Amino acid sequence: MPDSDTTNATGAATPATADGRKRLVSGPGLLLVWLYGVMVVGAVSRSAFQISTEFDRAPLAYALSAVAALAYAFITYSLVRGGETARKAALICCAAELAGVLAVGTWTLVRPESFPDTTVWSQFGMGYLFIPVILPITGMLWLRKRGEAATR
Amino acid sequence: MLDALTVAIGVAALALAAWCGHAAWRDQPTKDWHFIGMAVVTVLVLAQLVIGLVKLAQGEKPDEGTVIFVAYLVGAFAAVPAAGMLSLTERTKWGSITVAAGAVVLAVLEVRLYDIWGTAGA
Numbered sequence: 001m002p003d004s005d006t007t008n009a010t011g012a013a014t015p016a017t018a019d020g021r022k023r024l025v026s027g028p029g030l031l032l033v034w035l036y037g038v039m040v041v042g043a044v045s046r047s048a049f050q051i052s053t054e055f056d057r058a059p060l061a062y063a064l065s066a067v068a069a070l071a072y073a074f075i076t077y078s079l080v081r082g083g084e085t086a087r088k089a090a091l092i093c094c095a096a097e098l099a100g101v102l103a104v105g106t107w108t109l110v111r112p113e114s115f116p117d118t119t120v121w122s123q124f125g126m127g128y129l130f131i132p133v134i135l136p137i138t139g140m141l142w143l144r145k146r147g148e149a150a151t152r
Numbered sequence: 153m154l155d156a157l158t159v160a161i162g163v164a165a166l167a168l169a170a171w172c173g174h175a176a177w178r179d180q181p182t183k184d185w186h187f188i189g190m191a192v193v194t195v196l197v198l199a200q201l202v203i204g205l206v207k208l209a210q211g212e213k214p215d216e217g218t219v220i221f222v223a224y225l226v227g228a229f230a231a232v233p234a235a236g237m238l239s240l241t242e243r244t245k246w247g248s249i250t251v252a253a254g255a256v257v258l259a260v261l262e263v264r265l266y267d268i269w270g271t272a273g274a
Contacts, residue, residue: 038231129260
């Protein structure tokens, strides 16, 4: 990208970490890892609080929130770690995450009586500004782009 | 007092987001002035954290519960410094965008904090 008054080495070729793994946290990847980090904190603290205090009220909703939290934590870890294996694992998890958001989002609309309380993925993540449905799509686009950069 | 501070931080966070968004639009990384802006916002949030804890110690009860209130106070305190540190590792416009996103997250947290504290005390 054109840069006027800054020295900028990233964005060129394929930046690698100190131990040679391909960096996934550079350029757009930084924004991605930040948003995933926010979702980890949000989903983990929310589900931990709900499961520890009032699990009986809405066990299904709270269990699904916990699953979402695990998915976010794993993808964040993969992005930070970097490397080809982590990239593929994160790609698969992003696809699973998108499937989860779409399934749970539809489920909460079709059968709202199953959900006395909301999950992170209710109504396709409306309570979280739809970030849960946007994030896996942008995540997959970014991870695929990094994969192409490696083979070139 | 707490409500006024919450509104002030929300506005300051949106201003920071616009400022860093502008830097990103001009294809620039975060600079010293941006970090001073982040520091100002962080000091405000730290004051909110202290005042919130003092109010709890004085026996006031947030509408939606003490645990959630404290969790959001801590989360709001961490948001901007965390994004700022990330932007130090990425000296491109993407660092600026990340700080802008962090400031937007803070603004959302402040709206939630306003609701969580509720009418317990002005």
